[in-house]
Amino acid sequence: MTVNIKASFAFEFEQPTSALLQFEAADLPEQEILDCTTNITPTEHFARVGAQENIGERIWIRGEGLIEVDYTAKVQPRRELYDLAELSALSPHELPGEAVSYLLDSRYCPGDEFQSLVMKEFGDTSGGARIAAIRDWIYNHFTYAPGSSDPSTNATESFVARQGICRDFAHVLVTMARASTIPARYVACFAPGVEPPDFHALAEVFLADPELPGGGTWQIVDATGMADLNNTVKIGVGRDAADVSFITSFAPMNFRNSNVEVSADD
Known part of the structure; x- marks a missing residue:
């Protein structure tokens, strides 16, 4: 099956602030990323770093004001589950x-x-x-x-x-x-x-x-x-x-909204 993902969220900083984001599907042997798009409001700083156990990535940003994130992906899981x-x-x-x-x-x-x-x-x-x-x-x-x-x-x-x-x-x-x-x-x-x-x-x-x-x-x-x-x-x-919050802010933050849609196709 293919899993279809749409996720968006928005938050606001009143002053220049660093934050760590982790919201994208991880590229792993047990799940293949078929397609993905990430859009984030341009900020002063943007950098990708490896996440815990190198499963997925985190994104460092530093910015001010309203920041919006939109993410879409198609993923094919190939997980081996046992009883x-x-x-x-x-x-x-x-x-x-x-x-x-x-x-x-x-x-x-x-x-x-x-x-x-x-x-x-x-x-x-x-x-x-x-x-x-x-x-x-x-x-x-x-x-x-x-x-x-x-x-x-x-x-x-x-x-x-x-x-x-x-x-x-x-x-x-x-x-x-x-x-x-x-x-x-x-x-x-x-x-x-x-x-x-x-x-x-x-x-x-x-x-x-x-x-x-x-x-x-x-x-x-x-x-x-x-x-x-x-x-x-x-x-x-x-x-x-x-360790896995989709947003970790290192100064006060006003969280605005979020929306997540996940479905599976044959």
């Missing part, structure tokens, strides 16, 4: 360097706070079966409620409130996975089927590769249940939302 329940976990000492940092606590995902909980709730599971159980638990116990959280909400606060948006669902899943000694990272993406349409977030976990003895595979997981995983398009990955 989570059939995947084993790798022992911590077997993990490659790329996965180790995703075992550690981060700004929004304090895994150590959840260790006792995951043992009590999911202690009879392991590996991918535990991730599937965590995903289903979040889906069944949380309410998707736009406006119920803000950019400062972390996984502990979301767990207590039992509500949030995709960002919060992903943070809780990442946190519980790390508490289970399974590397997990936050994924910013575009996905058909998301309601309301918007930039989407889900988790990605590192488990044993069934086709490569001793190897591992990153597998995406969506606790909201909304994303079509086969046709999800990655923008970038990080320890949590702070």
